[in-house]
Amino acid sequence: MSISSYPFDGQPVSEGQYSRLFGELASHSGIADSESGPDFRVYGDSSGMQVKVNPGFAIVRGHAVQSTAVETIPIAAAGSATRYDRIVLRLDPTANSITIAVVQGASGGGVPALTQTSTGIYEFPLATVTVSVGSATISSGNVSPERVYLGNTVGGWATSTRPANPRIGRLGLNTSTNQWEFWDGARWRDLAPTIDWTTIDGRPASFTPAAHNHAWSEVTGKPSTFAPSAHTHPWGDISGKPSTFNPSSHSHSWSSITGKPSTFAPSSHSHSDYVSSSGTVSWANGSKKPHANAASGSGTWYAVWVEGDGTFARNTSSIRFKENVRDYAVNVDAVLSLEPKLYDRKDQVDEETGKLKEGRKDEVGLIAEEVEAAGLDWLVNYLDGEVDGLRYDLLGVALLPVVQRQADQISALGERLVALEAERA
Numbered sequence: 001m002s003i004s005s006y007p008f009d010g011q012p013v014s015e016g017q018y019s020r021l022f023g024e025l026a027s028h029s030g031i032a033d034s035e036s037g038p039d040f041r042v043y044g045d046s047s048g049m050q051v052k053v054n055p056g057f058a059i060v061r062g063h064a065v066q067s068t069a070v071e072t073i074p075i076a077a078a079g080s081a082t083r084y085d086r087i088v089l090r091l092d093p094t095a096n097s098i099t100i101a102v103v104q105g106a107s108g109g110g111v112p113a114l115t116q117t118s119t120g121i122y123e124f125p126l127a128t129v130t131v132s133v134g135s136a137t138i139s140s141g142n143v144s145p146e147r148v149y150l151g152n153t154v155g156g157w158a159t160s161t162r163p164a165n166p167r168i169g170r171l172g173l174n175t176s177t178n179q180w181e182f183w184d185g186a187r188w189r190d191l192a193p194t195i196d197w198t199t200i201d202g203r204p205a206s207f208t209p210a211a212h213n214h215a216w217s218e219v220t221g222k223p224s225t226f227a228p229s230a231h232t233h234p235w236g237d238i239s240g241k242p243s244t245f246n247p248s249s250h251s252h253s254w255s256s257i258t259g260k261p262s263t264f265a266p267s268s269h270s271h272s273d274y275v276s277s278s279g280t281v282s283w284a285n286g287s288k289k290p291h292a293n294a295a296s297g298s299g300t301w302y303a304v305w306v307e308g309d310g311t312f313a314r315n316t317s318s319i320r321f322k323e324n325v326r327d328y329a330v331n332v333d334a335v336l337s338l339e340p341k342l343y344d345r346k347d348q349v350d351e352e353t354g355k356l357k358e359g360r361k362d363e364v365g366l367i368a369e370e371v372e373a374a375g376l377d378w379l380v381n382y383l384d385g386e387v388d389g390l391r392y393d394l395l396g397v398a399l400l401p402v403v404q405r406q407a408d409q410i411s412a413l414g415e416r417l418v419a420l421e422a423e424r425a
Contacts, residue, residue, distance in 0.1 A: 007021075015093065019063060028148070028150070028163055028165070029061055029122070029148070030124075030148045030150035031147050031149050032056070032057040032149075033056060033057075034156060035173075039054060039056025039057060039058070039147075040053060040054060040055075040058055040089070041053070041054045041145070041147070042126050042127035043143055044138035045140070046137040046139045047137065048138075049074065049075045049076070049136065049138060051073050051075060051127070052073070055068050055069055058089060058098075058124070058150075060098055061118075063091055065098035071100055073087060073102060074102075076104065078107065078134070080107060081107045081108030082108065082131065082132050083104070083106065083108070083109070083131045084128055084131070085102050085103065085128070085129045085131060086102070086105070086112060086114065086123075086126075086127070087100065087101075087102060087125075088125055089101075089126060090124075091122040093120060093121075100126075111128055125147075126146060127144060127145050127147070128146060130143075130144070146161060148164070155170070156172050156175060157174060158174065158175050158176045159174060159176040160176070162174075166183040169183065170182060170183040179191070254352065255352070315393070329401075330398055330400075331374075331375055332402050332405055334374040334376050335376065335398045336402060337374050338371060339370070340365065341364070341367055342362060342363070344361045344362065344363070346359050347359050369387050371390060376398065
């Protein structure tokens with residue numbers, strides 16, 4: 001007979017028929033509790049290598065199972081690598097029982113697969129347990145829930161415990177996202193998604209505005225005043241202009257003045273404030289000025305420093321002007337690495353006349369950047385934070401240890417030469 005119907009009075013019903021009937025009524029296997037409820041919840045309490053399973057009621061492929069006390073399930077210690085075990089409700093039709101069991105994973109492997117046949121053994125997952133190497137206890141952090149809950153048309157679940165084989169239209173509240181979702185045959189979809197511009201299909205990339213206008217009062221961010229753009233007016237269009245003009249304060253470069261005399265007779269003047277009876281320039285601006293050209297003899301000429309404000313000062317070397325004097329080791333090899341260069345000065349524009357002033361050619365000297373790169377930055381002058389010039393007056397100081405080292409080398413070579421000549425004699 002190809003068609004059968006059941007259950008009816010006086011008609012025998014097999015276990016398989018009952019399981020199929022009740023399984024369709026219950027939609028699937030699951031825990032008879034809410035998603036956050038305690039039924040058959042697996043947890044670790046760090047009391048040893050074991051987990052505990054709460055009491056509860058569940059349906060597994062049409063068969064009911066009820067536990068009325070907390071069950072303690074032992075967990076084997078890990079071997080040489082982390083292992084994942086799964087706690088399940090195991091339906092065994094041959095033994096007519098549903099028990100709590102451990103599906104042990106492989107050492108160093110992933111989460112083990114479950115046996116889920118339609119007529120034989122069916123393992124319903126409750127939780128995954130992470131067993132670490134060397135662990136002596138199972139804590140709450142080692143247990144990850146896997147419970148699935150009963151529900152017909154409407155149910156509840158977390159994202160990780162959604163129904164495994166839902167039918168189209170399966171509806172439930174996802175407690176992970178706090179959103180209602182349904183199965184469309186291919187994926188879970190939000191029942192009431194939030195619509196914004198980015199989620200609209202077929203939206204245009206840009207909009208070309210149609211011809212329109214706006215009242216001045218409707219324009220936001222408009223300036224309160226408008227600066228006129230560059231423009232000109234004919235002299236005849238200007239009203240209220242003065243008949244004469246007094247020149248404002250201004251200046252003219254010497255080259256732009258026409259009819260100027262070629263020479264100028266000096267007016268009556270004196271230098272009493274600055275020239276002494278000996279014919280030398282006296283102190284001014286806090287600096288000793290240069291001697292007259294007629295100065296002669298020793299001790300009358302000084303090297304001159306120019307300070308940042310343009311004043312002059314003589315360059316002194318006496319211990320009277322120094323303190324904290326200490327030895328300084330000059331890098332002889334760095335000094336010997338310096339190479340004189342032949343170069344041309346760049347042309348410059350005369351700021352007063354605007355004419356191009358040709359730079360001097362074939363000057364001999366050092367390049368300040370190369371001196372700085374050699375580690376001799378104490379010979380370098382800086383202006384506004386940039387390399388500018390060289391302290392050529394200190395170059396003799398830098399060369400002094402070079403000469404001293406060469407003198408020592410010559411002396412040593414002389415002694416060796418005397419010794420060699422003595423051996424030959």
